Amino acid sequence: MSAFCGMDTAQARDHAQRLRTASGAVEDLRSRLDPAIRSATWTGPDAEEFRRRWTELSSGPLGTAVQNLAVHGDRLLGQADQQDVTSDADGTEHGPPGNPSTLPAADAGDSHLGYLRDDDPWLPDWLEGPLENGMAHLAGTASDLIGWGVDAGIDALEGGLGLFGVNTDGIAQFQRDAGHLGGVLEDWATGRRVPTVAELGASSLLAAGSGLIGLYEAATGTDTPLLDDRPGGIVDGITTSTEPARSPQTLQDLVLENNGLRRRGEEAVAAGNIGIQEVRSADGAEPVYIVQVPPTEGEAITDVPGAYGEQGNSRDWGSNLRLVAGQHPAAMDDVQAAMEAAGVPPGARVMLVGHSQGGIIANQLAADPGFNNASGAPGTYDITHTFSVGSPVQTVVPAQSTTESVNVHHGFGLGPGGVSGDLIPRLDLDGLQVDGGTLGAPNRHEVSLPGYPVPSLDPVRILESNHDSVGLNGEADAGYAGSVADATATDPTLSALQRDLTGVYIGQGTYVARSTVVSVGRGEP
Template sequence: MEAEASTNRQRVATLQAQHQGVLAMRPPVWFGKAADRSRQDFRLMLHRWAELADLLGQQAEIVSDAAAELRRLQADQRDLQRNAVSKRFSIGDSGWVSSTASFPASLDPRRAWWWSELSGAVVSIVLRLNGFDGRTAFALGKLVVNDLLDGAQQTAIDWTNSGFAGAQDLLSGANQWMVDAAEVLWPDAVGPLQAWQRASNGFMDEAGRQPRWLQEMLYTGKLPAPAEVLGQGLYLGMHGIGDLTGTQFFDDGSPYVPTLRGTEQINGPASVTDLVANLDRPYDTRGPDDSDRTDRPAVEVSVIEGHPPRFIVNVPGTTIGMGSINGWTGDIEGTDWPADAKAVGYGDSAVTQSTKAAIDMAIREYESTHGPIERPNILLTGHSQGGIIAANIAADPAFTARYQVDGVVSAGSPINTIPINPDVPVLNFHHTTDVVPKLDLGGVHDQPNVTEVHLPRWTDPGTAHGVPTYATDVATHSQGNADIQRFNDLLAPYLTGQGNVVTYQYDIGRQ
């Protein structure tokens, strides 16, 4: 039993190491519906892998505890046997105690008491053996039952995934049947039916994407935050209008494969105040003409040299305002209102995937001249939608397996609905009159790793939401605020104030 327990512990260690190895693999850049389903299947497989490793570990502990208890029973049996021999008794295979004393020792009046004492000890050991067997069987059986329940949960997840895919396929087949039938029976209806086919298929493609809150509920039973459900409903409802009108209204589209715009040397941050002031930099990567729709925003990845090197990722926020029609119609910049709603409701968006790919590419570019890094250290920063993107990336278990995310610093971002990895410390600033960070409705789940710093500000919401205002107020309050000072210490390896910090700029967005 001890050998089996030891072997299974070794198997658990191997499985866990392999599990972490698979998680840490940097996947190729791949986008689209098939990629989404592949990621869902991959997550399901890794979740089951981790569960089975845990199950095997529990089985090893039960067997090890049973072996220890059995050793104690065997020791008590040996003591009982020695006691019986010393008093000239034998214990048969059936447990019957027999006298082996010869005359005149057999006449000792104490032998009746010794016989009853030894017989009672035999009965006690038999009861302990039966109890041991029953307890061990129950504990192992409980593992089987729990695994069956986990299997039922996995079946529910599989059915949900299949239901989404099946509904899409069913509607797509029905639409095609109507178009084919109309070509024969009612040619004038072919055009409108084809328009409906395009619209409904497009809507089902979006509706078939499982939001993160649904996956979390299926995997963990955690109920969604209201803002997540509202965000998904807003995105789907507005996207449906676009599908019905044959436009790209509220269409998040597909991620853009990032391209290296170039590198720049900047002064590295020396404090949290500098990190917040730098949140304006990604906005400046766009050209001076806001009407130029061919200009994309860029993610900045700055290298803080050291052993190991560290990377500061600066993510742009919303670059197209609600007052512009381009902010509603799936612009290639990708950082617009559709992306905002989708990032809150789904935990993902085209520009989020594009940003993750840009981080991969920037670090691979650095590794091409400096050698591979086993698990690069990263600090994620962003303003407004940039903070949402940064927090969603920090909540992606596949990303945090590949990278050591040492923190998130955001300003004016509604991130309290995002299940950020609890090992990642988060600092989020919000102004009194800035309505944007309040759109998460405060969230409903406690996140001890998220520190919210309120900055009193009674100006108009637009001014209160701006990066310059946040930079000014963070600088004003940095000396007397314990949370800001704590993060200055926590993020000290990034806040070196180095000069000539190499910064990679990668264009991102949607196709």
């Protein structure tokens, strides 16, 4: 008698996530130690020898460990996905335990992962591995040497200017933004991942802008808050209701509730709202949480520097640029602080909902393995879904394969009624990568819906009609709320998302046991 035991895909995914989390932890430790070691005020032969040994360790064994952990984690996730496909053929369910997803897999066939993770059909496996690892090691060493030289030069410049009482805060900001750009380029050169054009472009703009600001501050002695990258997470107020309430019933309700959290006028300049609902089901299952992140707020786009770093509300226009660049700005700190303030326990199942910048924040958090994982460690959550409207989010994919990411945008059209379409979600260039690929994943879904025709070529009028979550006068049947309502029953992705969420986060059999609105921001510059 013989027996066959198949893969437990849930355990495989848990282990894969632990590998990927470990990779991120090692990389985070390396990135923290590197500048500390290089900038240490220690001179002499022993110091130089110590720095040389650190450079060898950082670019060699530690770099290899980061790459190997990530590669093995990705391969194990891929094997689990393949096993699920095989199980489907036998009629076996797959997906997150207790709530298998019914969303159709998105097409990710043209996504490039980096030469360490993509198979080269022109090279045999026995040659491909050693050759690519050698290239990655060489590129990493070169990058570390360049980074060391740049940091040393900037540190010397800061030290020299500081002796004359010159303001060097802007130069330090440039160093951070330039370091992020260098990290993006290093990831590409070492084969760990292929960045998108939007990410690389935004990172380059930030580095160039911060460089000019640093020179301006040093020359004039003026400390400007323009592109200020100070952290957020300062809780200004908490409003909580423990009276049981009706839960959202549809995807449209989620969009409307997001819009209801928006602040207006001067109130929106000081801080922003994050809404958190604790949702329970009639069957007594563990509670789940809906986290609502509204869009850009505060000063107008034309207000410089008010809308680009000066205001206390972190969701300003400058944060849009930092988010597309793949940074972790204050706006992401705010969501994490709000969740902690609202008492969302580590490891809880969470759905993130956002509009415009709120959707970018949600997807960037879901793409962070230090935030989105099922380990239950402090500060981590099991993000099961992100749902966003009007957001340029095709620059990242979720850190967990079990996280379903859905973004809705209004596609461009020209007809008898005029011009329609939303430009904002196209700023990610549809995920175009720098080598010609298109970033994507089976769980990263982009839904294009018909927009609202405007009988004018005025780009502002077209944008106002197609980008807002509700109509120009607050109509629930217009804006993204209206188009989502119209398409939920017919669009295969939205109808599947509605089924996934019903009975867990929304709809019959659920209720809101606790509702919290957290006012949070980054304070004064």
